[in-house]
Amino acid sequence: MVDDRLRFRLITIASDEELFHVVERGMRDAAAALNVDADLVGTPGFDVEDAIRLVRSAVQNGIDGIGLNVFHPTALAGVIAEAGAAGVPVVAFNIDAAKTGSGNLSYIMQDFIVAGTALGQRAAASIADGEHIIIARHDDGIGALEERAAGIEAGLASRGVVVTRVITGRVPARGAEILNEALSRLGARAIIGTGQPDTEAAGLVAKAGRKRGIYAAGFDLSPGIVDLIAEGHLDCVIDQQPYVQGFYPIVQLTLYLRFGLMPSSLDAGAAIVDRQNVELVRQLSKQSIR
Numbered sequence: 269m270v271d272d273r274l275r276f277r278l279i280t281i282a283s284d285e286e287l288f289h290v291v292e293r294g295m296r297d298a299a300a301a302l303n304v305d306a307d308l309v310g311t312p313g314f315d316v317e318d319a320i321r322l323v324r325s326a327v328q329n330g331i332d333g334i335g336l337n338v339f340h341p342t343a344l345a346g347v348i349a350e351a352g353a354a355g356v357p358v359v360a361f362n363i364d365a366a367k368t369g370s371g372n373l374s375y376i377m378q379d380f381i382v383a384g385t386a387l388g389q390r391a392a393a394s395i396a397d398g399e400h401i402i403i404a405r406h407d408d409g410i411g412a413l414e415e416r417a418a419g420i421e422a423g424l425a426s427r428g429v430v431v432t433r434v435i436t437g438r439v440p441a442r443g444a445e446i447l448n449e450a451l452s453r454l455g456a457r458a459i460i461g462t463g464q465p466d467t468e469a470a471g472l473v474a475k476a477g478r479k480r481g482i483y484a485a486g487f488d489l490s491p492g493i494v495d496l497i498a499e500g501h502l503d504c505v506i507d508q509q510p511y512v513q514g515f516y517p518i519v520q521l522t523l524y525l526r527f528g529l530m531p532s533s534l535d536a537g538a539a540i541v542d543r544q545n546v547e548l549v550r551q552l553s554k555q556s557i558r
Contacts, residue, residue, distance in 0.1 A: 274304040276521050277326045278335040278514065280362060281319060282438075283310025285464055286490040287510045291362070293556035294514030295335075302522045308514070314407065316343045323347045327354050332525060334358045335517035338372055341365040341411065348372055359520055359531050361513045365411045367533075373524070374531035376516045378508040380415035381422070383538035384462070387485060387506050388423020390540065391460055394483050394503060400430045400456040404447060404466035404486070406438045416462040416487060432456070436466040440492065443469030444476070451482070461486025464493070467505055471496030489541065494553055497546045504542035507549075511557050512536050 278295055280288055292308045299306035311318040319337070324347060326334055334351060338344050338360040348358045348371040357373055364375035395401065403420055405413045421431055434450045436443030447459055447469055457480065461467030467486025471493060474484035478501065485503045486493075496502040513536055520531035541549050541558075552558035 274332045274522060274525060275330070276304060276306040276333045276335065276518055277331045278306065278308040278361065278517060279319060279322045279326065280308065280310040280337040281314050281339050282312070283308075284312055285438075287362075287464055287488055287508075290489075290510040290556050290558070291514035294511035295518055296514075298515040298518035302518065304518065304522055306518055310337075314339065314410065316340055319344065320347045323351060323358075327351050327356050331356060333521035335361045335521070336372065337362045338364045338366065338370050338375070339410065339412070341369065345370040357521060357524055357531075359517050361517050362510070363412050374520060374533045376513050376520075376534045376536060378412075378536045378538060380412050381419040382535075383487070383506050383508070384416035384419020385423040386419075386538045386540070387416075387460065387487070387504075388420040390423075390504060391420070391458070391483070391485050392424050392427050395424065395427055395429065395458055397427050398429065399427065399458060400432065400454050402447065402450055402454065402456050402459045403431055403433045404436050404443070404459055404461045404470055405433060406436050406443065406463045406466040408435050410463075413462040420460050420462070436469050438465045440465050440468040440472060444472040447473045448476070451477075457481065458483040460484070464488035464490055467502070468492045468496065471502040475499065475501040489549065489553060489558060491553065494546060494550050497541060497543060498550070500543065504540050507537075507539045507541050507558065509536045509539060509558075
């Protein structure tokens with residue numbers, strides 16, 4: 269008997285980040301609900317060629333549909349076209365740097381500029397006019413982080429702040445050292461992160477320098493970030509709801525292949541997590557849902 273059970277694969281970069289454990293949980297829940305098979309694979313870094321090899325491997329292995337982290341606006345278009353020519357549809361999740369311009373059928377991702385603006389507006393209530401602000405990024409050249417940073421600056425525009433962007437790397441403890449040095453050098457007292465490891469680093473700096481009244485906020489969730497919010501060291505973070513980034517690609521690919529229903533793009537949202545709701549989030553985090 270021929271096995272006609274659909275098989276899907278999500279392919280990402282930076283696969284060791286906590287966020288993708290939550291993506292994987294959403295993917296598995298959707299697969300179980302729809303009676304399909306799905307797995308998640310990824311590269312440890314941001315190498316385009318590694319991502320291309322993973323897409324080609326999925327096609328060669330007979331995967332029926334792919335969810336791809338389209339982290340570069342043009343470099344993945346060729347392999348997405350190859351997959352399409354082989355009858356394998358591709359949807360984007362987490363990042364779609366070209367907003368379906370790379371040939372993917374849809375995206376499930378946060379509107380990074382809108383989310384950054386929301387965070388900047390929240391931070392503006394705690395920041396004085398003309399202050400020096402550090403915007404932290406864990407890596408350079410990542411479009412999503414650049415868009416979040418641009419949104420943060422737009423949200424802070426009414427304050428007339430001076431902004432310095434600092435690269436922290438992806439190890440929070442080391443990032444905290446880099447940010448602490450930058451605070452001292454620049455005479456700044458506020459740090460706003462754009463991603464998970466740099467936000468956690470910002471919270472660690474605020475915790476160590478609590479007597480100096482350092483303001484810190486940022487993006488994404490991890491057990492460490494949840495603790496830093498609960499303890500009052502991080503004002504808030506914007507959650508990009510990675511569970512839905514894993515869940516909806518499986519739903520869309522299944523509906524497309526079973527019924528010909530075209531995938532449609534979805535905004536994963538800009539939910540604020542602060543001390544008001546962090547304990548609910550903590551409980552869901554233990555289940556890899558938040």
